[in-house]
Amino acid sequence: MGQTKLQVNKAKDGEEIIACDRINKWFGALHVLKDVSLSVSKGEVVVILGPSGSGKSTFIRTINALEEIQKGTIHIDGINLSHDVKNIEAIRKETGMVFQQFNLFPHMTILKNITLAPIWVRKKPKAEAEKEAFELLERVGIPEQAHKYPGQLSGGQQQRVAIARALAMQPEIMLFDEPTSALDPEMIKEVLDVMKELARSGITMLVVTHEMGFAREVADRIVLFDEGEIIETGTPTELFDNPQHDRTKLFLSQIL
């Protein structure tokens, strides 16, 4: 009942799907997010850059309530992210997340990893969930690994499974929290390729990364974080070729 009410106003392409308004977060006395406001429209690919410790990971984790905010509001697809468990669960159904450390479930096969949430959260019949899982594995390029365990796969393969697992819930939004940072260099490309394909498919993506090439090629918009604040936003060309802010220039000079 509450479910239907919550999902009435689904955003259409180009409409606002994520709306963060002056959110603040403290870890103890440390002020990690300072009045961060960001609006993302449906189908947009937003890449978040910034030095380590700038709060970009914390920010992306507030969007599916893995981190609680102490001030400000977040709306996902019209649903207010409040303390209400119902709202949080509704938002988590709409957002898929890919972690730096993959976080696959080591005691389940790849197939089980992918079908678990569709079966138990979306209440899909097992056969249908498995059929979709195979399609997703096909999409990320590893259909032959379905019956193996995560520990038997390489890092790049595990991360692709993690992407498939997040997609299995048919989310509106995909959140990527440094998806390639724990990978060996030769495996980064295979994961980025999957992410590029995903970006072209028109899903809304929020990506925290250090991969500048990916940001330049794929991002519709780049957001630069520093010390818990958004310093600058703009298209890749604007930001890379003509940065406005001194701290942006400093950051870019350090990594490029």
Added chain:
Amino acid sequence: MSSNLKPEQTALQTLDPPKSTLGVYGWLRKNLFNSFFNTLLTIISILVIYYILKGSITWVFTTAQWAVITENYRLFMVGQYSSEQLWRVWTCLGLVSLLFGLSAGIWKGTIRNLSIVLIILYLVHTLVPFVSSTGKMWIIINIGIVIIGYLTGPKIPKNKAITLVGWSLSFPLIIFLLNGFGVFPTVKTNIWGGLLLTLLISIVAILVSFPIGILLALGRTSKLPIIKYFCILYIEIIRGIPLITVFFMAQIMIPLFLPEGFEINNVIRVMIGATLFTAAYMAENVRGGLQSIPQGQFEAAKAMGLNPVHSMAFIIMPQALRAVIPAMVGQSISMFKDTTLVAIVGLIDLLGIAQTVKSNPEFLGRHMEVYVFIALVYWIIAYSMSYSSRRLEKSLGVGER
């Protein structure tokens, strides 16, 4: 195959590791006699082993008088359970045999090996002279049941479900059969004894304490202060008390709290005491397992939209329990052996029977035989448990690197 390969290809072949050239003599030289000191140590060890073995073997085959065991064998196994009602114990055993056979047929592996041990134990009993001919008949029937179960198990439709239901129903059924509850002539629990009683108490304590332990562990990690502090209080109080004290309290204090005329019999009281005691330790083991699960697993489950119950049941608990199988089996084995303490509060378990038997003037001075025998019985069961746990760990370790 390599003969028709070109030289550059043979060069690419991987080489086998060099074969060990040591024979038995070489091995001995390398490991036992490789220096003066080691040679000395080897000789001394051989002498010590020789004297110990010689002493034990001579004692077992010449000095020891095993009549004390053979003549009281039934007492050791079932206590004072009357011989007219003994068919009920045999039926229970038959039920267990059937379930063992079925499980062995369906799952193979560990349970099959355990069933083989069971059959070997049965066979030994048919061969020894002191088991009565009725007993032997029952045992042969039991062997038959295990084999029939093993052969038919894989062929029955829905066999896994049936067997699991069978296992879970077997325990109440066994209690019902043993007690009678008026349907059969009632055999009061204070008549139960020997290995039968030991097994009943430990199985109840182990099986029931397991879910309670999980709940306590979850409670201890709960965010609700009342539940959390209740669990901490319970666990810490129980862990601070010796088991024997728990048994005494169960015997003396529980009746004080009960309304007049209402009585729980002493075997049940001991079972409750043992269960509550073990549960506290199980809880700490499970909590250890929960702490070993990386935060990322919780987050991944949350991010997928799984509710806390599902994420606990499918993701956290299976991993946590697998991590602490050795600790939990260790706890179970120690509970099994600790049931000997019930002898002190007046129940006659296996050790209790041992005490009675050795104080029988007819067998005066035969306590060595008695204790060696019950040690062997305890060892067989405890070792079977630790063997199963090792196999279980291995079979659940799939996919680990």
